Amino acid sequence: MIGKAIYEGILLDCQFAVFLLAKILGRNVFLEALQELDEDVWRNLIFLKHYEGNVEDLGLSFATDERTLDSVTTTELKYHGQNIGVTNENKLEYVYLMADYKLNQRARDQTKAFIQGFRSMISADWIKVFSPPELQRYTNSYLLGGSIHNFMFLLYVDIPDLRRHTQYQNGYFDQHPIIKLLWQIVQEFSSDEKRAFLKFVTSCPKPPLGGFSYLEPPFTIRMISPNEQSIEGMGLVRAMLKLNTNSDKLGRLPSSSTW
Incomplete structure (x- = not known):
């Protein structure tokens, strides 16, 4: 699903660890990458690596204990590792x-399963030119090329651009009184509220790179009758807002706390 979303240009509100992206690129990961996964374990291993005292005093063995719910599982790092002390x-x-x-x-x-699924949609040859941080910026549409301009673009939700590329169904159109009122309300939102609204209707708080003409599927507003079941007059499937004809400016939109 992740590979398909990237292939089709669908924005995802998620961020991948750099060490996972390195694996997707077919690269090995080492001790330095552990800091991103578990900083405490990384810090302890760095301490041990440079420890000048007698390591045997630390009472370590080639095994690790991990707690899962109410049980503790011991995994040996090498054959008979539980009986081999660290020196x-x-x-x-x-x-x-x-x-x-x-x-x-x-x-x-x-x-392995994730990478196989990802590569079934995104060929390794297509992305091998990237470094893991570059691939992270691409997959998350975040700070492309390290540009602060692109960072600010991702924080800014261009409501007029969203409106220009919105589709309407069942009788609504851009100059319909309810639609005009909706866009007036949304335009008056704060930046945080606009991003919350965008996440509510598209599942992602960030606009597509290049503008809403690249949003897939396009944002759609569908008219429903007042008698149809919906939440505060509104219902939602991905990138579609179902809006009844009784909406008014005094609170028919869900509050940002429900987004």
Whole structure:
């Protein structure tokens, strides 16, 4: 689904970890990438790596315990690892194996399935020219090329542009009194409220790069009768707002707390 959304230019309100993007690109990840996943474990491994005392005093072994609900599972980092103590001589091996387990082995099957699904829509050849941070900026439509202009663009919701590319159904049109009132209300929203409204109707608070002409599917407002069941006069499927003919300026739009 992620690959299909990117392939079809559908915005997603999510952000991928750089180490996961590195795996999508077919690159190996090492200790440095662990900081993004688990900063506490990363900090402890860095401490151990540079520890000048007797590592045996720390009582470590080549195994790790993880709590799942009410049970604790012990995973050995190497064969009979639970019985092998960490010493000054093998501490670097321990650091490598622990980082490898956290980054690669623990979620190996899930990661493999995700990457296979992603590559079934997005060929590895199409994205191999990117570095992981570049791919992150592309997939999230965020700070493209590091430009502050693009960052501000993603924060700004251009309501007139959204209105120009809105489609109408069942009798509504751009100059319909209810529609004119709707756009007047939305235009008066604060920046945060506009992003909340956009997330409410498209599932993403950020506008598409290039403007709302690139929104897929296009934003649509459909007229419904006052007797149809809806929430505060409104109902929603993806990128479609169902608005009844009794809406008024005194609160028929859901409050931003319901978005």
